[in-house]
Amino acid sequence: MARTVWDSSVGKKTVMAVSGLIMLAYLVVHMLGNLKIFFGSAEFNGYAHWLRTLGEPFLHHEWALWIVRVVLVAAVVAHATAAYQLSRRDLRARPRKYMHTRRRASYATRTMRWGGVILGLFIVWHILDLTTGTVHPNGFQSGHPYQNVIDTFSTWYGNVIYVVAMLALGLHIRHGFWSAAQTLGAGSRTRDRALKATANILALVLTLGFVSVPVAVMTGVVS
Amino acid sequence: MKLTLRVWRQRAADTEGAMSTYEVDDISPDMSFLEMLDTLNEELILRGEDPVAFDHDCREGICGACSLVINGDAHGPERTTTCQLHMRSFADGDTIDVEPWRASAFPVIKDLVVDRSAFDRIIQAGGYITAPTGSAPEAHATAVAKPDADFAFEHAECIGCGACVAACPNGAAMLFTSAKVNHLNVLPQGAPERETRVLDMVARMDEEGFGGCTLAGECATACPKGIPLVSITNMNKEWLRATRKAGKR
Numbered sequence: 259m260a261r262t263v264w265d266s267s268v269g270k271k272t273v274m275a276v277s278g279l280i281m282l283a284y285l286v287v288h289m290l291g292n293l294k295i296f297f298g299s300a301e302f303n304g305y306a307h308w309l310r311t312l313g314e315p316f317l318h319h320e321w322a323l324w325i326v327r328v329v330l331v332a333a334v335v336a337h338a339t340a341a342y343q344l345s346r347r348d349l350r351a352r353p354r355k356y357m358h359t360r361r362r363a364s365y366a367t368r369t370m371r372w373g374g375v376i377l378g379l380f381i382v383w384h385i386l387d388l389t390t391g392t393v394h395p396n397g398f399q400s401g402h403p404y405q406n407v408i409d410t411f412s413t414w415y416g417n418v419i420y421v422v423a424m425l426a427l428g429l430h431i432r433h434g435f436w437s438a439a440q441t442l443g444a445g446s447r448t449r450d451r452a453l454k455a456t457a458n459i460l461a462l463v464l465t466l467g468f469v470s471v472p473v474a475v476m477t478g479v480v481s
Numbered sequence: 482m483k484l485t486l487r488v489w490r491q492r493a494a495d496t497e498g499a500m501s502t503y504e505v506d507d508i509s510p511d512m513s514f515l516e517m518l519d520t521l522n523e524e525l526i527l528r529g530e531d532p533v534a535f536d537h538d539c540r541e542g543i544c545g546a547c548s549l550v551i552n553g554d555a556h557g558p559e560r561t562t563t564c565q566l567h568m569r570s571f572a573d574g575d576t577i578d579v580e581p582w583r584a585s586a587f588p589v590i591k592d593l594v595v596d597r598s599a600f601d602r603i604i605q606a607g608g609y610i611t612a613p614t615g616s617a618p619e620a621h622a623t624a625v626a627k628p629d630a631d632f633a634f635e636h637a638e639c640i641g642c643g644a645c646v647a648a649c650p651n652g653a654a655m656l657f658t659s660a661k662v663n664h665l666n667v668l669p670q671g672a673p674e675r676e677t678r679v680l681d682m683v684a685r686m687d688e689e690g691f692g693g694c695t696l697a698g699e700c701a702t703a704c705p706k707g708i709p710l711v712s713i714t715n716m717n718k719e720w721l722r723a724t725r726k727a728g729k730r
Contacts, residue, residue, distance in 0.1 A: 259728035267653075267693040268683050268720045344693045351652030351692030353585050357489070357500055358553040358578035362650045363697030370695065437696045440711075443718025447711050 267347060268441075270340045275438035277333040277340075282431065282460070284330060289467040295480055299404040306403045338378060345371055366433040373426040380423035387416070411475035420472050428465035432457050482508040482568060485576040486521065488533055491589050494596075498589065500578070510569035514557060515540060515547060517568055518579075534592040540564040542705065545640030548647070549593055550580040555644035555703040562642065562705045582643050584652035586689045597643050599689040600657060604641075606685035607678035608661040610670045629667045636664035638706040645700035645708075651692030656700035658686045659716035660708045666719055676723035683720055 263269035291309075295302045313322040362368070383393065388406055391398025395416070396409040410416040435457035439445045445453055474480040483506045491498025505521050512520070515537050522532035538546035542565040551557035557566045571577060579593065587595040625633075639660035646654050662679045665671030671678065694713055701710035 259724065262680075262724060262727070265687075266683060266720075267687050268717060269724070271693060271717075272721065348651035348653070348692035348695070351585055351690060352583055352650075354583055356550060356553055356580055356583055357487075358550070358580065360553040362648075362699050363695075367695065367697050368650075433696070440696050440714040441694075441717050443714055443721055445711060445714040447709070450711070 267344065270344055271441045273336050274340045274344070275441040277337040278434050278438050280329065280333045281337070282435065284326070285427075285464055286460075289464050292471050293467060295404065295407060295471055296474065302404045302407075303402060307401070334378070334381070338374070341371070341374055364433070366429045369426070369429055370433055373430045376423060376426045377430060380419065380426075383419060384423075407471065408475055408481065411472040417472045417476060421469055424465050424468045427468070428461040431464060432461040435460055482510060482571070482573045484508055484517075484568075484571065484574070486579060487576065488579045488593070489581055489589075490533070490592055492531075492591065494588055494590055498592075500580075508568055510567065512568045513540070513564055514549070514551065514566040514568065515564050534590075534594050536594050537564060543640060545642035548582050548595065548597075548642055548644070550578075550582065550647055552578050555582070555647040556642075556705055560702075560705060560707075562640075565705075582647040584643075584646045584691065586652070586654070586691050587643060587646060595643075597641070599691070600641050600643065600654070602689060603654065603658055603682050603685045604661065607674060607681040608665065610665060610668075611673060612670060623669050625668060633664050633667050636660040636708065636712060639664070639704075639708055640706060642705065644703045644705060646691065648699040648703035649692065649694075650697050650699060651695055653694050653700070654686050654689070654691040655694040655713045655716070656704060656708055656710075658682050659712040662716045662719060663712055675719070676726055679716060679719040679723050680727065683716075 263272060291305060294305045309323055310320045317325075386392040387394050387410055388403070391400065391406070394406060394409065395413050398409075399405055411420070436445075436453050439449075439453045471480070483504070486503045486505060487500045488503060489498055490501045503521055503525075505517065505524070508517050508520065515535070518533060518535060525532045536546045536548050538544045540547075542562040545562075547556075547563040549556070549563045551563070551566070556563050558570050559566050581587075581589050581593045582595045582597075584595075586599040587597055590596050636659075639657060641657060643654075643657070645656035646652055649655075662682055665678060666675050696710070696713070698710050701708060701712075
């Protein structure tokens with residue numbers, strides 16, 4: 259059955275929908291966790307520490323975190339591979355473009371592919387910056403995420419990369435969430451408005467929630 | 482009306498084509514788009530040139546033969562077929578671009594005529610019901626609920642013109658295939674092949690080299706028969722249901 263799903267364009271879209279929804283669910287939790295930065299260094303660092311002890315003593319130290327990481331990497335790889343293969347198919351299906359060109363579909367729909375590439379590159383930078391500290395400015399301190407976040411958002415490029423990526427995220431979710439519902443067969447005429455509204459609210463809340471952190475550091479609300 | 486036409490000319494499937502410019506004069510706003518092309522062709526024939534080849538048949542919007550991309554829109558600016566598009570939708574002095582459907586699954590045969598037999602092969606894969614032939618059965622023998630009958634009829638309206646493929650940024654045939662799948666899958670007459678129909682027709686659609694769906698919605702906007710975008714959602718649901726059932730077997 260796995261083979262028939264992956265070999266079909268409809269099945270591959272199902273893989274994209276499910277992996278996308280997994281990542282979306284993670285992002286909601288991630289954004290809410292980020293907002294703890296407004297309650298000060300002790301609470302933010304304490305939350306980060308708690309994430310490592312989550313599930314103990316049933317799970318070993320940091321295992322819960324690693325399980326989440328493995329699931330997320332699997333979701334990203336499945337999502338990106340399916341997107342790449344489907345995009346190749348789409349481009350092959352129209353080798354000759356129309357002479358009379360006009361804009362097709364909404365901005366969010368048209369930017370799904372490049373938006374996805376931007377988000378992929380952002381995730382790499384984000385992990386190297388705030389998880390491994392490889393490209394972190396001003397000396398990465400493991401176990402002190404509060405200070406690390408402030409360091410990142412004290413650089414102009416850190417703010418630019420982050421804000422651009424979060425705007426791309428909002429657009430991606432706006433079309434992606436609604437599309438996932440259609441791909442999974444959950445859409446209907448009566449539910450369409452509710453699904454579109456949910457997609458817009460998710461996109462807006464996630465973008466605003468994530469962007470509030472660099473804005474707070476830039477304006478000195480968090481220091 | 483005096484118009485400038487830029488028309489795709491291509492002598493044969495294996496030759497290169499290009500846009501050619503023609504001037505047409507004395508066009509009545511009450512002419513259909515195809516009658517305007519007839520006027521052009523009469524002139525071309527008188528001048529000893531090769532007339533522009535284009536598909537047409539019923540000219541009353543029900544057969545699905547006409548297939549022109551006019552100024553980048555499948556069937557032009559109005560939500561109807563090209564044959565039911567009238568010149569009053571354009572202004573005197575306009576320049577109009579006329580191109581064939583563009584999709585690798587719809588190769589150009591000549592000028593504006595494309596080969597749409599890929600659609601026939603999708604139908605052959607499952608767009609039918611298995612029933613004994615002979616005289617029509619008693620209409621009351623199989624009861625169909627009114628909402629189901631309406632749903633089936635809405636999808637049965639598809640005339641298979643291919644505007645959905647032409648309008649889709651990915652050259653996908655999802656709206657056509659979903660119209661055919663939904664039309665039969667909701668009816669009791671279509672129930673015996675409900676699962677194999679959707680699986681086989683989607684597989685055939687993929688094999689023909691159509692693109693995938695990104696839910697851009699261009700197909701439903703271009704469809705002269707108003708097949709809704711949610712038709713695709715419903716086919717996805719049918720496909721997932723059939724795949725789950727096939728997996729259990």
